[in-house]
Amino acid sequence: MNETEKWDRAAGNYQEVFLLGPNEYNASLLFFWKDNGMLFPGARVLDIGCGVGKYGVYLAEMGYDVTLTDISGEMLRRARENMARFRTHWTVYPCDFHRATGKELVFAEGFDLSISTMSPAVCDEATVRKMSGMTRGWCFLARFFDWKQPFRDRLMRDMGLEPVPSFHDLREEGSSLIRAVCNAGYVPHVKFTDYRWSGRRTSEQMAEYMVKNCFADADDPAAVYESARRAAAGRAGDDGTVCDEIITNVIWIWWNTKMDPLP
Numbered sequence: 191m192n193e194t195e196k197w198d199r200a201a202g203n204y205q206e207v208f209l210l211g212p213n214e215y216n217a218s219l220l221f222f223w224k225d226n227g228m229l230f231p232g233a234r235v236l237d238i239g240c241g242v243g244k245y246g247v248y249l250a251e252m253g254y255d256v257t258l259t260d261i262s263g264e265m266l267r268r269a270r271e272n273m274a275r276f277r278t279h280w281t282v283y284p285c286d287f288h289r290a291t292g293k294e295l296v297f298a299e300g301f302d303l304s305i306s307t308m309s310p311a312v313c314d315e316a317t318v319r320k321m322s323g324m325t326r327g328w329c330f331l332a333r334f335f336d337w338k339q340p341f342r343d344r345l346m347r348d349m350g351l352e353p354v355p356s357f358h359d360l361r362e363e364g365s366s367l368i369r370a371v372c373n374a375g376y377v378p379h380v381k382f383t384d385y386r387w388s389g390r391r392t393s394e395q396m397a398e399y400m401v402k403n404c405f406a407d408a409d410d411p412a413a414v415y416e417s418a419r420r421a422a423a424g425r426a427g428d429d430g431t432v433c434d435e436i437i438t439n440v441i442w443i444w445w446n447t448k449m450d451p452l453p
Contacts, residue, residue, distance in 0.1 A: 246258045
């Protein structure tokens with residue numbers, strides 16, 4: 191499975207999260223951008239690796255000019271649907287940012303704020319330079335720095351399996367991004383913030399989640415589904431649902447391409 195197929199397959203999950211509406215973390219991020227002068231009337235914003243356009247919607251609701259780009263056609267299809275109600279200027283552009291030159295017409299006018307949140311699109315010195323080159327103000331990256339999912343791990347043990355991490359080397363990835371910004375010639379600013387999410391699922395929904403997100407390469411997905419469903423049913427409450435919780439720590443990295451850095 192290549193990168194495009196992987197993200198196409200994940201689009202449905204991202205849409206489900208988007209439809210839950212903004213949460214405390216999303217609000218804090220928007221406030222941070224605005225409070226630190228990264229957003230202002232008339233600002234043009236670029237979202238690299240936009241997914242289904244969650245932040246594009248939030249920014250369009252605030253009246254900003256938004257350009258959304260992603261490697262996944264299915265993500266962008268949903269992003270177009272989510273953005274369709276806005277009459278402010280917005281653009282959706284299919285793009286593998288690693289292969290883009292940065293000189294494409296869609297990037298020509300430049301941006302006041304460029305963001306890439308929880309996406310591998312900006313991951314090294316070359317992509318940091320590319321992002322910075324099309325930005326006349328602030329660049330902002332957000333990545334998971336730590337990830338815990340206790341109920342999922344408990345369910346794996348109930349299935350007779352040893353829990354495996356959802357991600358590898360998250361801390362090294364964050365440190366590598368800081369080094370990339372420095373090597374590109376910019377001054378990185380760093381902040382860590384907690385982000386928690388929880389939601390209730392039926393035993394069937396939890397089993398579907400496990401198959402899709404933990405056992406995508408299983409030889410017998412039907413057997414895995416049934417094992418996960420039975421395990422979830424054994425832990426379901428009186429209403430027949432289980433509560434899955436994700437506990438994360440997120441690293442924010444930002445820098446200014448033109449002006450002095452924030453004090």
